[in-house]
Amino acid sequence: MDVMLCTASILTLLAISVDRYLAVTMPLRYASLVLPWRVAVAMASVWTVSVAVSFLPIQMGWNTVNGTVQNHGPWAPKRTCRFELNRPYVLTDSLLTFYLPLVAMCWTYLRILHIARAQAKRIISARPTCITSYDCRNNPPTNTTLVSSVTAVALREHKATVTLAAVIGAFVVCWLPYFLLFTVLGLKEHPDPQTVPEFPFVLWLGYTNSALNPILYGALNRDFRSAYTHLLKCRCPIYSRWRSSQPCPTVTAARDQLTEVTLLCGHTPDSCRAGQTDQNFVLQEMSSTSATTTIHFANGTAATDVNGNER
Known part of the structure; x- marks a missing residue:
C-alpha cells in the first residue's frame, strides 16, 4: 500500500x-x-x-x-x-x-x-x-x-x-x-x-x-x-x-465604490502629449437595474446605449 x-x-x-x-x-x-x-x-x-x-x-x-x-x-x-x-x-x-x-x-x-x-x-x-x-x-x-x-x-x-x-x-x-x-x-x-x-x-x-x-x-x-x-x-x-x-453585492454598491475608470487611448505617446482631441472614449454608466454604455465622440455628435440605439 x-x-x-x-x-x-x-x-x-x-x-x-x-x-x-x-x-x-x-x-x-x-x-x-x-x-x-x-x-x-x-x-x-x-x-x-x-x-x-x-x-x-x-x-x-x-x-x-x-x-x-x-x-x-x-x-x-x-x-x-x-x-x-x-x-x-x-x-x-x-x-x-x-x-x-x-x-x-x-x-x-x-x-x-x-x-x-x-x-x-x-x-x-x-x-x-x-x-x-x-x-x-x-x-x-x-x-x-x-x-x-x-x-x-x-x-x-x-x-x-x-x-x-x-x-x-x-x-x-x-x-x-x-x-x-x-x-x-x-x-x-x-x-x-x-x-x-x-x-x-x-x-x-x-x-x-x-x-x-x-x-x-x-x-x-x-x-x-x-x-x-x-x-x-x-x-x-x-x-x-x-x-x-452571504449578501449578493448590487451594481449600485459596486458603482459607489468605483472612484476611477482607466480608458485606453489608441494614440501614440507624442500625439497624446500634443493634446490632440480626436479621441473616442467608452464610459459605462451602471444603475441598480441595468448597465448602459455611452459612447462620447470628440465632436459630441453621437451617443448610443448598450442596445445600439441612438441617444
Whole structure:
C-alpha cells in the first residue's frame, strides 16, 4: 500500500503537469482534447500502473536477490515486514515512478514558463502605451502617460516563476532524498532498508509532499481554487449554508465604490502629449437595474446605449 499510494501521488502530479501544458500550448483545442472520459482513462492508468508497480513485483519475488517471495511461508518472521531490494527492481521502479516523471515535469513546466513569457511580450507589443484616466466623480479628465508594460510583464513572469519554483521545488525537496537513498540501497542489494536510520526520515519527507500539494496548487492555480470551492459547496453543508447566507453585492454598491475608470487611448505617446482631441472614449454608466454604455465622440455628435440605439 505504501508503494502504491506514493506512486499514485507522483504520477498524478505528472498528469497535472501534462494537463497544464496542453492548456497553455493548445488553448483553442484544450476543451476538445481534455474530455471527461479521457481524464477518467488517465486516472485509471495512474492507479493501474501504481498497483502493478507496487504489488506485482513483490508478490512475484522480483525485488529479492534470490527470487523468493518475502514475508510468506512458515520461515517468515512473525510481526515483521521486510522489503528486500535488488538492482533490477530498484532501477526499474525508481526510473518509472520518479526519475522519468521528474524529467517530464521539469520539461513541461519550463515550456509553460517559456510560452507564458512569449505571450506576455506579444501582448505588450500590441498594447497602447498611452492611457487616459477619467474621474467618475465629475472631475475633469486628465491625460497621463504611464510606462506600465514592463511592470506587467515582470509581474507575469514573476508569478509564473514562483509557481514553477514552488511546485517543482516541493516535489524535488520532498522526494529526491528518498529515491536517492532507495537507489543506493538497491545497488548495494540491502536486505532490509527499514533498518537504515535515515530511511524513515526520508520516507516521511516524501509523505509531506502529498500534504503540501493541495495547498500549493490551491494557492497558485485559480482552477484548483474553483474546484475546491465547488467540492466544499457540494460536500460541506455548513459551507453551503454560509455561502447562501452571504449578501449578493448590487451594481449600485459596486458603482459607489468605483472612484476611477482607466480608458485606453489608441494614440501614440507624442500625439497624446500634443493634446490632440480626436479621441473616442467608452464610459459605462451602471444603475441598480441595468448597465448602459455611452459612447462620447470628440465632436459630441453621437451617443448610443448598450442596445445600439441612438441617444
